[in-house]
Amino acid sequence: MAREFTSVGVVGLGTMGAGIVEVFARNGIDVVAVEISEAAVERGRATLKGSTDRAVAKGKLAEADRDALHARVDFQVGLGALHAVDLVIEAVPEHLDLKQRIFAELDRVCKPEAILATNTSSLSVTEISVATARPNQVIGIHFFNPAPVMKLVEVVRTVVTSADVVADVEALCDRLGKVDVTISDRAGFIANALLFGYLNHAVSMFEAKYATREDIDAAMKLGCGLPMGPLALMDLIGLDTAYEILDTMYRRGGRDRRHAPVPLIKQMVTAGLLGRKSGRGFYTYERPGSPVVVPDGQTPAATGPALADGARGIAKVGVVGSGTMATGIIEVFAKAGYEVVSVTRGAEKSAKVFEAVKTSLNKGVVRGKLTEADRDAALGRINWSATLEHLADVDLVVEAVIEELSVKKALFASLDEICKPGVVLATTTSSLPVIDVAMATQRPADVIGLHFFNPAPVMPLVEVVQTIRTSAETTATARAICAAVGKTGVVCGDRSGFIVNALLFPYLNDAVKMLEASYSTADDIDHAMKLGCGYPMGPFELLDVVGLDVSLAIQRELYLELREPGFAPAPLLEHLVTAGYLGRKSGRGFRDHTRR
Numbered sequence: 001m002a003r004e005f006t007s008v009g010v011v012g013l014g015t016m017g018a019g020i021v022e023v024f025a026r027n028g029i030d031v032v033a034v035e036i037s038e039a040a041v042e043r044g045r046a047t048l049k050g051s052t053d054r055a056v057a058k059g060k061l062a063e064a065d066r067d068a069l070h071a072r073v074d075f076q077v078g079l080g081a082l083h084a085v086d087l088v089i090e091a092v093p094e095h096l097d098l099k100q101r102i103f104a105e106l107d108r109v110c111k112p113e114a115i116l117a118t119n120t121s122s123l124s125v126t127e128i129s130v131a132t133a134r135p136n137q138v139i140g141i142h143f144f145n146p147a148p149v150m151k152l153v154e155v156v157r158t159v160v161t162s163a164d165v166v167a168d169v170e171a172l173c174d175r176l177g178k179v180d181v182t183i184s185d186r187a188g189f190i191a192n193a194l195l196f197g198y199l200n201h202a203v204s205m206f207e208a209k210y211a212t213r214e215d216i217d218a219a220m221k222l223g224c225g226l227p228m229g230p231l232a233l234m235d236l237i238g239l240d241t242a243y244e245i246l247d248t249m250y251r252r253g254g255r256d257r258r259h260a261p262v263p264l265i266k267q268m269v270t271a272g273l274l275g276r277k278s279g280r281g282f283y284t285y286e287r288p289g290s291p292v293v294v295p296d297g298q299t300p301a302a303t304g305p306a307l308a309d310g311a312r313g314i315a316k317v318g319v320v321g322s323g324t325m326a327t328g329i330i331e332v333f334a335k336a337g338y339e340v341v342s343v344t345r346g347a348e349k350s351a352k353v354f355e356a357v358k359t360s361l362n363k364g365v366v367r368g369k370l371t372e373a374d375r376d377a378a379l380g381r382i383n384w385s386a387t388l389e390h391l392a393d394v395d396l397v398v399e400a401v402i403e404e405l406s407v408k409k410a411l412f413a414s415l416d417e418i419c420k421p422g423v424v425l426a427t428t429t430s431s432l433p434v435i436d437v438a439m440a441t442q443r444p445a446d447v448i449g450l451h452f453f454n455p456a457p458v459m460p461l462v463e464v465v466q467t468i469r470t471s472a473e474t475t476a477t478a479r480a481i482c483a484a485v486g487k488t489g490v491v492c493g494d495r496s497g498f499i500v501n502a503l504l505f506p507y508l509n510d511a512v513k514m515l516e517a518s519y520s521t522a523d524d525i526d527h528a529m530k531l532g533c534g535y536p537m538g539p540f541e542l543l544d545v546v547g548l549d550v551s552l553a554i555q556r557e558l559y560l561e562l563r564e565p566g567f568a569p570a571p572l573l574e575h576l577v578t579a580g581y582l583g584r585k586s587g588r589g590f591r592d593h594t595r596r
Contacts, residue, residue: 002171003164009034009082009110010089011102013044013075016119017091019147022048025072026065026148027176032074032081041075048073051148079105087172089141091119094244099123100131107132115165117141121192122245124252125185126158136162139169142189144532152531154189155182179531181524187252188245188259190520190528194539196246197258197566198507200265202230206282207264211499213282214300215490222461222488223453223500227534230503231282235275236291239268258506258566310473311480312422315339318391320411321400322349325428327356328456329398334378335361335370335457336485341383341390350384357382360457388418396481398450399437400428408432409440416441424477426450430501431557434494435467444469448478451498452487462487467494496561497554505554511539512570515590522590540590544583548590552577 007030010021021033021044033048035041052069055061061069074081079102082088088106092098099118106116116138118128129138140156153173157166166182173180183189188196202216211219217229234242243265250259268274268281275281279288284296317333319326322344330353333340344350361378364370383390388411391397397415401407408427415425425447427437438447449465464478475491482489492499511525520528526538543551552573559567576582576589583589 003086003168005029005086005168005172007032007085008087008089009085010091011079011082011106012090012092013040013047014091014093015047016143016145016147018044018047018051019145020089020091020119020143021073022051022069022148023143023176023178025069026061028072030072030074032076032085034076034079034081036077038077041077045075051146055148079109082106083109084111085114087115087117089117089119094120094123094241094248096123096127099128103128103131103138107134113137115139115168117169119143122188122248122252124187125156126160129158129160135160137165139165140185140189141169141173144191150532151177151179152191152528153178153180154191154528154532155180156185156189157182158185179527181520181528183520183524186519187249190514190525191532192245193249193514194507194510194525194529195533196242196249197256197510198503199230199234199242200246200258200260200262201503201506203234203262203264205499205502206231207262210495211490211492212300213298215492216499218488219461219463219490219492219499220503222459223463224504225536234265235281235283235285238275238277239265239281240274243269256566257564258510311476312395312424312473314395314424314477314481314484316341316394316396318343318394318397319400320388320391320397320415322353323400323402324356325452325454325456326400327353327360328454329400329428329452330382331357331360331378331457332452332485332487333398334381335374337381338485339381339383341385341394343385343388343391346386350386354382354384388414391415392418393420394423396424396426396477398426398428400452403429403431405432405436408437412437412440412447416443422446424448424474424481426478428452430498431496431554433496434465435469438467438469445471446474448474449494449498450478450482453500460486460488461500462489463498463500464489464491465494465498466491496557501554502558505551505558506567508539508543508551509555509567509570509573512543512573515540516570516572544589544591544593547583547585548573549577549582 008024009032010017011034013033013035021031024031035044052066056063056066090102118125118140119142121142125140129135139161142154144150144152155169170180205211205216206213213231217232220226220229243261246259246261272278273280276285277289279285283293286292286294316339318341319330320343330340330342342353344353361375365372365375399411427434427449428451430451434449438444448470451463453459453461462482466475479489515522522540526540529535529538552569555569580586581588584593587594
């Protein structure tokens with residue numbers, strides 16, 4: 001039988017500590033909430049009141065329940081008030097010496113059978129535990145912010161934590177309505193170890209002026225379905241907190257350069273640009289603590305770059321290819337009112353593309369997103385061809401053929417001879433260097449990448465990839481055309497992975513390495529990222545959907561270009577691909593899909 005906790009103590013009443021107090025009090029457990037001073041206690045009391053009042057206003061908490069919740073909380077100054085509680089959770093700032101001092105005092109104050117827990121997100125639970133004479137009763141209970149809302153709790157056991165203590169805490173998490181993942185004491189645990197490498201990489205992109213803050217954030221929200229872009233998330237977490245977590249993970253986690261804080265982070269922290277809490281970080285906020293972003297010197301002009309002067313007029317679009325991506329792009333342009341010339345390798349291919357476009361448009365009619373007249377008009381704008389010569393008078397060509405450089409270069413060389421001067425030549429490549437394609441022509445200034453995401457009619461993002469030879473006029477035209485077809489165009493340089501894949505696939509690779517090291521299970525890692533970070537899919541779910549072979553190919557390209565040791569493909573990923581376990585398409589990847 002698991003231990004029944006009737007009273008708990010919470011040390012530290014900042015945003016996280018006050019949230020933890022609320023979690024316990026909501027679930028009928030008496031809480032002794034402790035701070036260092038009366039002023040700090042009042043701030044914690046105000047935080048709890050604000051959170052519960054908002055819950056009442058939203059209809060998520062009855063007034064009587066709110067009042068009962070507050071009645072269960074005893075606010076006190078000093079650790080001495082915790083002498084009778086069954087469990088203490090510490091939620092003070094992430095400084096090891098501070099936590100060790102607190103645990104040494106808790107060990108002296110608390111009753112012998114009390115469990116002592118830390119909410120640390122990055123520090124060693126083991127190093128904290130040895131400050132006590134009861135390290136077997138010390139455990140990590142890592143809540144996620146905001147604690148009353150987020151379902152995940154990482155339960156962190158050390159090598160000496162008692163099995164009974166682990167079982168008692170797991171049962172407590174269940175009583176609180178939380179999903180727990182139990183793991184050993186390692187830098188960053190699951191969620192932060194995977195999240196912060198990705199955030200750090202995003203900051204490095206911004207620092208290098210590879211893309212704007214708005215475009216980096218839009219790319220990850222629209223391309224991956226994430227709840228927040230990485231730079232906005234850094235502002236929410238706090239750059240000082242992020243720096244401490246990254247620095248700790250770098251020092252404790254084998255000095256992986258991916259966790260070495262980007263210099264810009266330390267510079268911003270030194271300058272007091274801490275994110276939302278200071279009113280300025282990567283973005284500027286209307287006041288400290290506010291989530292409302294206000295324009296600043298880096299904010300794009302109201303008209304937006306998509307409408308910048310110099311964009312060429314586009315009336316007629318050619319699309320080359322007959323696969324899923326080409327089919328989707330044809331539909332996008334035809335629905336947006338453009339005359340489209342579809343070029344495939346023969347009448348049979350054209351017929352298949354026609355049927356695929358028609359089927360997709362019919363689905364739009366059935367779902368009420370398109371009228372029959374709109375469908376017929378869109379189909380009427382498409383001209384079907386099997387010869388490139390019919391692209392002689394188009395204003396834009398979008399290539400969507402197989403991802404082989406030799407094939408694309410040969411195609412662009414032909415387009416160079418056939419197309420009129422001033423035409424924009426675009427490639428939809430997701431992995432090949434756009435400059436290699438551009439230099440197959442005599443007009444590299446007119447060549448650009450337009451990386452649509454699959455399915456193109458649904459996904460709102462297009463990565464606009466400019467090479468060192470792409471003209472400003474061509475880039476402006478590409479952004480204008482994205483806006484005209486209802487897409488968000490994000491501009492980036494011609495580098496392996498562009499924005500989305502360059503940030504996404506190293507994170508997925510890190511997850512595979514974590515599994516390979518037997519640190520956690522695929523299920524727990526997926527739970528951690530979905531419940532702790534709000535991701536729509538866990539990394540292993542996503543890898544099986546994308547295809548392990550595709551993922552491995554992208555990761556290899558990133559490693560070959562950037563030569564970053566942390567980007568080397570995980571051996572487990574290579575072994576699974578060699579074994580033919582490619583994900584859903586083969587019936588087995590990280591999970592067996594034949595039994596579902």
